[in-house]
Amino acid sequence: ITVMVDDIKQINLLEEFAMKNKVEFDTLIEIDVADKLFGRNVGVYRSPIRDPEAAVKLAQIISKANNLHFRGIMGYEAQNASIGDDKALFRFAKKRSRKHVNIWRQNFVDALTKAGFQPEVVNGGGSGCFQETASETSITEIGIGSLLFKSHIFDTINSLNEFLPSLFFVIQIVRKPKENIATAFSGGYVSSGSVRAFLEEDATTTCYLYSQMKEYPE
Structure with missing residues (x-):
């Protein structure tokens, strides 16, 4: 089992549980790769780990735990994974973010490697940008969900x-x-939103597709 962490409290709690139950856990450090544009956050606040030094400190703490093992990092790029290309501003934001994310993630890998923590797993991507993420030299794992x-x-x-x-x-x-x-x-599979409104040929009113559940299995 590999567990995601981004705070020392999580590491301590996980180590306490592991020792109590005589088990061991691999861990990945969740890094935040959201971008900034015009002073606003572009992406989601996935983690408080925004700089490589913070990741190295967590890796050092993990390495001192008896029942935990550092395996690598995870960085989900929401701003690249779910924004469309139909608007010029969106295309600009994605192109800019793609360049920044590539640099940021490599900086994390380099800092961890230099500190003696060679990441075995370097996760990235998202459904809408997995091809671009795959081109990064350090990537070993790509996340694809609702795609x-x-x-x-x-x-x-x-x-x-x-x-x-x-x-x-x-x-x-x-x-x-x-x-x-x-x-x-598996709510993520249905959280992409309802089916769009559609207009049948020669129809004068807009019809909406929806489903109402009458029965469900035990």
Whole structure:
């Protein structure tokens, strides 16, 4: 089992649990690779680890733990993975961010390696940018999520035009808070949003596709 950490409190808690249960855990340090544009954050606040020195300090703490092992880093690029290419500002932001992310991630790898912590795993990507991330020399692992089904949110990402969307997929319903609302397992697969409104040929009103669950399995 490999566990993500980005704070000393998490490391201490994980080490305490591991020692108590006589198990060992591999760990990855989550780094933040969100960009800044016009003074605003572009991406998501994934982690407080924004500079290589902070990652090295965490790796040093992990190395001193008896039941934890440092394996590498993870950096999810939300700003590159989910923004379309249909607007000039979006294209500019993605091109700028791609360059910055490549440099930032390599800086982390170089700093960790110099400190004696050669990353075995260097994770990156996201559904909408995995091809670009794969071109980085240090990358060993690429994260792809909802692109497995290619929801309509990827329609405006030019690099994904050759991929076809899935017709459907099956997931388990884990709870039903209301009669017409169901909570699905693996929520990330359905969190891409509802199907867009569509207008049938010769129709005068807009129709919306939706589903209402009547029954669900135990």
